[in-house]
Amino acid sequence: MTTGWKYARPAKERLMTLEAPGKELLFDADKGLVDEISAKFSPGGIAREVLGKSEEQVYQAMEKLGKELMELTIKLADGKYLDRTGEMIERVYRQTGISFPHRPQRYIELSILGLRPADRWNITKSTTKELVLQVTSCSIRKALEDAGTSGLPCKAFCIATFQAAAAKTGDRVQVELTKTLPQDGVCQFCITKV
């Protein structure tokens, strides 16, 4: 970027211009991606996977399922259902060299939309150092509770999912659960770049 004029002037080699004015571009998550993930993973199915297992086995199973969900999400999001938001995130990354937070955030969001589209969640911080995700209504926790599983073993599932997303994008992160359902009214995950 040069600023020789009173205002700024873009660097020609980095200026992105409209490639196909008038062409419809698809920025939102494809319903097909949601359907394909939902067909293979469901909160009820996850709860059934851990029924009758010891606490340690439950945590291990949760981690395994979390990684599998993210593997499927990445495959679909970067393949059959690649959308314009994903393409632009990659282009911006190539220009600025900044991967975190949005490259992993993209996979995280798509995995949530795919597995539990009706859950209530939000992104409350999204800087180049920290990503904060809050889940206020969680169908996985509800399914585990309904199945009689005690504690919050699903945190292993979420954390494994987020770590798998960051591993794919090459971002070294630390994931912490700083607030938990139901006592805090929210599960809050702080994903910090290390």
Next chain:
Amino acid sequence: MCVWCEKYADGYQRWYFNPANYARKLYKVRKEEAEATGAEGSPMAAGGMALLTDEFLQAWDRKDYATVDKMKQDIEKLSWAAHFGQVVTLEDTLKVIDLLYPIAIMTCVCRRSMLGLPDEENFTCIGMGPGMYKWERWPNTYRGGVQFLTPEETKDIVTRLNKRGLVQTLFTFGTPYIGGICNCDYPDCAAIRTTLDFGVRTLWKGHHVAQVDRDLCNGCASCVHRCQFKALSFSPSQQKAYIDQFQCFGCGLCVTECPQDAITLVERASLPALADVW
């Protein structure tokens, strides 16, 4: 405290230091019907400046103050919900840049319409936050293109533009989501014009106010041309700079110009008479 801090600061010193006001989801599930891309889908197009219609100006010209007042209230209400700005100091702007990503420089819609500047000479506005990944959704707004920047590049540009006399303002795009840093001056900026010339507050004053140390001021008047808000003047009888603090927006441009360091910024809230003047 400004009303936006009361509503949206959530424990932070100012509402624009709250990272939640810059964070958004990247995705929702695609709808079957086409997305809105016109005024109904663009907070900027639906915002306050665009609402200052011919009808308002005609009422203004015929001095129909009742109509003007009613329209002004309606415009401000819509603007504050969809798209309004607040002046920020350079120091605060540099802090804000670390709270968000991505960042891109783009053309200024105000200068396009007010000055008729061609796109290639009109890169002054900074779009930011996850919405910038979808810039192609609004081809007319972004017809000049965008260049994505690192936070450090952004800080460098903003600092240079400040040095050249442009005021930093933060703009909401669906309040409280803050999606732009504008680099404004009078009369290019539509928000400054509607606020100063018509009293329609689409731009709020900042959290600071400038004051002159009359003992240090040497009367050089170099600060006067920096003020974009008609708050700074030169008193020929006293040979000193004079700041109308009720008119000051607290941008700090005069501070950085003064060779004597005679002008400083103080917290608006620290001055009882000005604490509620926004």
